[in-house]
Amino acid sequence: MFNKILVAYDGSETATNALNKAIEMKMTLKDSFLEVVHVFQMVTAVLGDAVLTAPIMVQDELYEAAEVIANEAKQQVAHLPFASATLLDGGPPAKVILNYADEHQFDLIITGSRGLGTFKELLLGSVSYEIVQHAKIPVMIVK
Numbered sequence: 538m539f540n541k542i543l544v545a546y547d548g549s550e551t552a553t554n555a556l557n558k559a560i561e562m563k564m565t566l567k568d569s570f571l572e573v574v575h576v577f578q579m580v581t582a583v584l585g586d587a588v589l590t591a592p593i594m595v596q597d598e599l600y601e602a603a604e605v606i607a608n609e610a611k612q613q614v615a616h617l618p619f620a621s622a623t624l625l626d627g628g629p630p631a632k633v634i635l636n637y638a639d640e641h642q643f644d645l646i647i648t649g650s651r652g653l654g655t656f657k658e659l660l661l662g663s664v665s666y667e668i669v670q671h672a673k674i675p676v677m678i679v680k
């Protein structure tokens with residue numbers, strides 16, 4: 538049914554639940570491939586017409602934090618055949634994930650409902666919301 542499963546992982550509690558569900562699902566689907574992605578996004582602020590970028594040292598530190606999250610995911614899938622974890626960059630997480638799913642012909646995206654953001658009133662965070670809104674393939678959102 539699902540042969541290529543893409544998991545969006547940011548290290549949060551619901552993303553961990555999503556990853557665990559994905560692993561369970563993968564084990565029931567013979568010959569399926571699972572890839573976990575974490576997206577690093579540069580920190581920028583728009584001020585009028587100018588786009589301000591955080592100092593390089595701050596970016597470096599954030600990139601290292603992203604590597605830690607990606608490595609966590611790698612460890613989680615290390616015991617599985619046909620599974621991998623990848624650190625992606627190049628833009629806003631939802632866009633990067635949707636493009637990646639398209640380009641590599643995934644047939645299911647699994648995300649957590651919320652992430653590392655602090656505002657928890659809404660059911661979905663902005664990344665999971667944008668993914669489910671724009672994806673051309675089924676999306677599973679795990680709470």
Ligand code: ATP
Nearest residue numbers: 545546552576648649651652653654662663664665
């Ligand atoms: P917001 O970011 O809008 O403040 P939030 O952090 O609570 O809210 P989201 O960022 O939308 O919520 O996170 C929901 C899910 O989206 C996460 O559980 C994870 O599956 C995925 N996700 C979020 N950020 C990333 C990322 N940088 N890389 C990969 N997946 C991500």
Ligand code: MG
Nearest residue numbers: 652653654662
């Ligand atoms: Mg977030």
Ligand code: MG
Nearest residue numbers: 654662663664
């Ligand atoms: Mg956010």
